[in-house]
Amino acid sequence: MRSEDIAKLAGVSRSTVSRVINNYPNVPESTRAKVLRVIEQHHYEPNSFARALAGKRTDTIGLFAISMTEKENASRIYQNSYFAPIVDMVVDTANARGFYVLIHTVYSPGDFQKVKQAFLQKRIDGGILVGTQKDIELVREMVTQEAPLVLIDYDISEIMAERLNKNHLAVINSMDYEGTVEAIEYLIGLGHREIGLIKGRMNTFSGRERYLAYENTLKKHGLPIRESFILEGEFLKESAYQEVLKLTQQEQLPTALFCSNDDMAIAAMEAFTENGISVPDQVSLIGFDDAQLASRITPKLTSVRLPIDEMAKAAVLKVIELCDATEPTFSTISFPTRLVVRDSCKSPAL
Amino acid sequence: MRSEDIAKLAGVSRSTVSRVINNYPNVPESTRAKVLRVIEQHHYEPNSFARALAGKRTDTIGLFAISMTEKENASRIYQNSYFAPIVDMVVDTANARGFYVLIHTVYSPGDFQKVKQAFLQKRIDGGILVGTQKDIELVREMVTQEAPLVLIDYDISEIMAERLNKNHLAVINSMDYEGTVEAIEYLIGLGHREIGLIKGRMNTFSGRERYLAYENTLKKHGLPIRESFILEGEFLKESAYQEVLKLTQQEQLPTALFCSNDDMAIAAMEAFTENGISVPDQVSLIGFDDAQLASRITPKLTSVRLPIDEMAKAAVLKVIELCDATEPTFSTISFPTRLVVRDSCKSPAL
DNA sequence: CTGAAAGCGCTTACAG
DNA sequence: CTGAAAGCGCTTACAG
Numbered sequence: 001m002r003s004e005d006i007a008k009l010a011g012v013s014r015s016t017v018s019r020v021i022n023n024y025p026n027v028p029e030s031t032r033a034k035v036l037r038v039i040e041q042h043h044y045e046p047n048s049f050a051r052a053l054a055g056k057r058t059d060t061i062g063l064f065a066i067s068m069t070e071k072e073n074a075s076r077i078y079q080n081s082y083f084a085p086i087v088d089m090v091v092d093t094a095n096a097r098g099f100y101v102l103i104h105t106v107y108s109p110g111d112f113q114k115v116k117q118a119f120l121q122k123r124i125d126g127g128i129l130v131g132t133q134k135d136i137e138l139v140r141e142m143v144t145q146e147a148p149l150v151l152i153d154y155d156i157s158e159i160m161a162e163r164l165n166k167n168h169l170a171v172i173n174s175m176d177y178e179g180t181v182e183a184i185e186y187l188i189g190l191g192h193r194e195i196g197l198i199k200g201r202m203n204t205f206s207g208r209e210r211y212l213a214y215e216n217t218l219k220k221h222g223l224p225i226r227e228s229f230i231l232e233g234e235f236l237k238e239s240a241y242q243e244v245l246k247l248t249q250q251e252q253l254p255t256a257l258f259c260s261n262d263d264m265a266i267a268a269m270e271a272f273t274e275n276g277i278s279v280p281d282q283v284s285l286i287g288f289d290d291a292q293l294a295s296r297i298t299p300k301l302t303s304v305r306l307p308i309d310e311m312a313k314a315a316v317l318k319v320i321e322l323c324d325a326t327e328p329t330f331s332t333i334s335f336p337t338r339l340v341v342r343d344s345c346k347s348p349a350l
Numbered sequence: 351m352r353s354e355d356i357a358k359l360a361g362v363s364r365s366t367v368s369r370v371i372n373n374y375p376n377v378p379e380s381t382r383a384k385v386l387r388v389i390e391q392h393h394y395e396p397n398s399f400a401r402a403l404a405g406k407r408t409d410t411i412g413l414f415a416i417s418m419t420e421k422e423n424a425s426r427i428y429q430n431s432y433f434a435p436i437v438d439m440v441v442d443t444a445n446a447r448g449f450y451v452l453i454h455t456v457y458s459p460g461d462f463q464k465v466k467q468a469f470l471q472k473r474i475d476g477g478i479l480v481g482t483q484k485d486i487e488l489v490r491e492m493v494t495q496e497a498p499l500v501l502i503d504y505d506i507s508e509i510m511a512e513r514l515n516k517n518h519l520a521v522i523n524s525m526d527y528e529g530t531v532e533a534i535e536y537l538i539g540l541g542h543r544e545i546g547l548i549k550g551r552m553n554t555f556s557g558r559e560r561y562l563a564y565e566n567t568l569k570k571h572g573l574p575i576r577e578s579f580i581l582e583g584e585f586l587k588e589s590a591y592q593e594v595l596k597l598t599q600q601e602q603l604p605t606a607l608f609c610s611n612d613d614m615a616i617a618a619m620e621a622f623t624e625n626g627i628s629v630p631d632q633v634s635l636i637g638f639d640d641a642q643l644a645s646r647i648t649p650k651l652t653s654v655r656l657p658i659d660e661m662a663k664a665a666v667l668k669v670i671e672l673c674d675a676t677e678p679t680f681s682t683i684s685f686p687t688r689l690v691v692r693d694s695c696k697s698p699a700l
Numbered sequence: 701c702t703g704a705a706a707g708c709g710c711t712t713a714c715a716g
Numbered sequence: 717c718t719g720a721a722a723g724c725g726c727t728t729a730c731a732g
Binding site: 043045046047048049050052053058060076077078079084087088091092095100101102103104105111114116117118120121122123292293298 | 393397403434452
């Protein structure tokens with residue numbers, strides 16, 4: 001069933017059918033009603049490709065999850081405590097506004113071709129990128145496409161410095177620096193002076209911010225920064241577990257460990273516990289993200305809450321806004337974090 | 351940049367460009383190379399809508415998660431231990447084969463319109479439906495579309511009985527009945543005679559199968575089936591928690607409880623523990639699905655492993671196969687389950 | 701208010 | 717082996 005069939009049945013032209021479908025004002029109620037009836041009766045749906053080809057929107061936004069430095073077979077990305085809520089919220093928000101969501105994952109640089117194609121082939125009205133590495137070249141390439149693009153977790157200063165064409169672009173971040181400062185100062189307030197860190201992935205904006213804040217806060221309070229207390233975690237459970245295992249072999253342990261995300265904090269907890277080191281009696285642990293699991297393990301994990309849902313929602317609203325906008329704009333939003341105190345920290349034993 | 355531009359630059363006609371793009375055999379290597387070079391140089395990508403309109407595939411499959419009877423705000427569907435792995439595997443498998451995945455969630459009957467549209471508007475080559483209720487009308491409607499459709503977890507006998515047009519249709523199930531029998535007989539083997547159950551959602555195929563198997567197995571072994579030991583869980587953590595809380599108030603407790611999924615088993619464990627009832631010392635617990643979390647709680651949960659990854663993968667391969675097929679077919683695959691014994695069951699105290 | 705016609709960017713018989 | 721032309725199903729100036 002094509003618009004022409006509807007036109008014949010309703011006794012009008014295809015033009016008029018199109019006007020009705022697109023809700024144009026210049027068609028009298030009676031004609032509109034007549035056409036609408038026929039459409040209803042025949043469950044007619046205009047072919048989305050023909051519409052798009054003739055210049056209409058696709059009503060689809062892309063969501064591209066980039067996960068390139070993951071270790072082998074760590075491909076369970078939609079079960080990851082960071083990505084899963086994003087997918088959840090993006091799909092929900094987009095669907096509620098009448099958009100479909102086109103998903104593609106990027107595991108290797110080659111996969112990137114597919115996201116560029118999604119834009120070039122005009123499959124989507126706009127796209128959201130999560131997990132972008134510090135890779136300005138890539139962002140530059142994406143930005144040259146005329147389509148709206150939203151980056152979640154990306155260093156704005158880099159974009160500024162590179163003087164990218166920022167039309168149709170938006171960046172959504174969280175205040176990782178401030179959140180980390182709050183966490184570290186909380187530990188200091190409890191009396192800790194030997195505070196360690198498990199790093200996130202350093203080619204990630206949030207990874208760098210969390211690390212920087214850790215270092216600066218210790219310095220500011222005149223506390224020691226010990227190489228041996230700084231572990232490489234890569235945001236991954238497995239890496240963190242191994243690193244903490246090594247840590248437990250050392251002479252001296254930190255009395256508190258700030259973990260750059262909850263996954264690593266949970267892994268650290270397992271590693272400590274399995275080696276007879278009690279959390280929080282012997283070592284305090286603090287995570288970041290406040291993932292679902294944080295409040296469901298024992299002891300319950302103190303964590304910096306990342307407003308991931310709000311961020312994902314904002315990302316969708318932003319792409320849609322950019323799709324509708326006649327004037328291209330550049331904007332950036334930074335969401336505040338909040339320390340959620342639970343049971344994994346206490347004052348150090350004397 | 352359109353195919354016509356490429357044609358001019360390469361000194362051929364659009365037809366030839368098209369033949370090269372579609373890898374048709376009847377074009378000599380030299381011509382092919384010439385055209386390919388121009389395409390490369392200009393990063394040309396054929397417009398996907400124009401291709402689709404002219405009869406090519408969309409290289410997109412739909413994934414529709416249906417979640418209608420959930421309680422309010424239970425909308426965190428992509429974080430659900432059943433849906434999340436499916437999304438994961440579907441996206442991965444489809445992407446690896448060059449397909450995009452179009453996602454839409456169905457929270458209310460109205461949302462269903464969007465999945466029908468996705469087919470009618472030809473946005474996708476085929477689709478996968480997860481979470482379909484016992485709703486043959488809906489399936490009938492979906493099936494009348496000519497596009498390939500794969501149902502995960504649906505009662506085949508219903509489809510047979512209704513004599514649906516089964517072209518382009520496939521159903522993927524797991525052997526829930528057998529899995530449940532194995533679990534119950536394991537409990538019986540441990541010496542349990544008072545075995546309770548938390549039901550899943552009864553308008554779901556797996557929910558009904560698991561319940562039936564429970565009942566039949568108890569009967570077969572001459573064990574009592576007590577109304578008061580059969581709880582309504584709806585597959586939901588919250589419901590299960592409340593029901594188990596009520597159960598703990600009763601005079602007599604079962605010595606073992608079979609839970610129709612892991613989420614409910616975990617909730618049950620929490621409810622028991624918080625009320626001073628020890629798992630597995632006072633009550634044995636067994637789950638279904640073998641979700642990620644099952645092996646990460648204490649005590650580790652004994653559970654019937656659902657090969658959800660294999661099922662999701664099979665679903666994708668099936669849609670793709672149906673897309674390629676010239677002869678429409680109907681097929682159904684049933685995946686075996688397997689009891690994974692951990693620490694949440696022991697013989698009942700005497 | 702409304703229709704005929706051109707155009708969106710491809711593919712594919714058809715003819716040579 | 718290859719090009720001219722029709723067609724896929726819409727939308728949108730244009731003219732009336």
